[in-house]
Amino acid sequence: MAPRLPRHPASALAERWTTMDGLDLFYRESQNPPPDAPVMMHLHGFGLSGRYLLPTAELLQDEFRTYVPDLPGFGRSVKPAKALDVPGLAHAAARFMDDRGASSATLVGNSMGCPVILEFAHHYPERIDRAVLVSPAGGMHNQPLTRAMSQLARDGGREPSALVRVATPDYLRFGVSSTAKMFSALMHYPSLERLLDLHIPTLVVLGDRDPLMPSPARVKEIASHIDNQMVLVVIEGAAHAINFSHPGELANIIRQFMADRPIVDDPDSPGHARAYELHRGMLRPPAEDAPDPQDSA
Known part of the structure; x- marks a missing residue:
């Protein structure tokens, strides 16, 4: 039997349980989306639940049929007998969509959620409409583990203090062994290969204060190999957990991306967004006087 829900839900999204592959899986969903609203699923990062994604997801719930699952083994969802790697999590995300009756969706990921999206697109290209990759992690820049832990420690000092209260219980529940x-699974995952293989509209959002991200020079190098409709947005003042720290700015960027409108800054939200088009080896700001991403270092 699934555990009881808290008496006072912590989110404006409805809190639900379902059973998938014989395991209880916890998720949140929009309560009253428009009948024809496109599906949007938010995928969390390493060791975390979907809780820290809620500030952004809640801002979009009235425009999209929104889902925020705790993937198997994370958050309040039950751990499978064998821990899932990145492909396993991607397949679990697809089965969750089956469970919810969603044939396709736009996937919004943060950190580890981004490799999961890339793997999902690799196996289920017909089921992903668009990809939103926020602070993608898991590449060479985060190796070895000691370097990644140092990066996380530095990031912790740049995040809102409220994130500690959200993330700490998740990390403790996830455990050292997991x-x-x-x-190890993330370090062996071919993130760059999968990224270059994407053939759907893709939005990449980075924070200029994120110690887990590669340098702007490395971003430019990667951009030189891009052959896809891709937009890069840098949010000044943001670190790694952008979905939590800058939900207004991120939700504004996602809305414009989904509507195929030029990405412009939301003056009413903290942070300043600068957009660059990445397409066929070009890194072009939307206007001639737009600053270079190197300035965000």
């Missing part, structure tokens, strides 16, 4: 196994 952390080591998941880190």
